[in-house]
Amino acid sequence: MLTTNEMRFFKRNGYLIKRGVLNPALMERARARLWDGAPPGRRRNDPDTWVGPFRQDEENLDGANHRRGFRWNFREPGGEEWMVRLLATDPKVWAMAEQMLGKGQLVQPKRIRGIYCTLPYGDHPPQALGCHTDGHPFHLGVVGYIDDVPPNGGSFMVWPESHRAFYPTFTSQYLRDQSEAAYEKVRTEFNQHPPVDTYGRAGDIVFWHHRLGHMASPNTSRQLRQAVLYDFLKQDIEQTQQEPPQKDMWRDWSDQMRTIAI
């Protein structure tokens, strides 16, 4: 379970790293399953073949196995029962999410997003860093590393405290609608701040607030960045997303979470 200090860290910074959480056997299963979606010539046992970008003939714009540039989003296995168990309904992950959002309040997941990879950049220069927020409605994101992610190895990069600045720039608590000018102002401002590289080991997870500025960072390591993603949402989101941002942005979170002073 999470300590008060960890929950305070999350409220303040918009993210929280927990180490060594995921089930090793299920992670290995996911690392193996990924290669069912690989184009010919890219092989698990030959790291030299992992270097990106995907050539034009390897690109796949189909969402179930999206491959483009350095990004490979293998969503196809996201609905398999064991993949859901690997991340969303892992007992520890679930308990922590409930601790933050309220017991018995979460939507029962039918799928997770899938396995999201960033190929090594090789000699390719990394792009400039810049944050964005996701637009689909949810409360709490979780990224799970199913293999080691070294520093500068394509981690889920976050801009601490940006969730508190982005939150009021939207016209809905959870929907994408935003005041474009206000959003861009916050984005420009936070892009001047140093982001945090949430590198880690296989089994580490990163919780993140739904309005946190983030990016899939460049991968200048030799390792294939492999992560699984899920977005927790509460059962009442259909109603609460109709409401504008609240004075207390933690109103919909658990009582324990709400009482913690930032």
Ligand SMILES: [Fe+2]
């Ligand atoms: Fe995103």
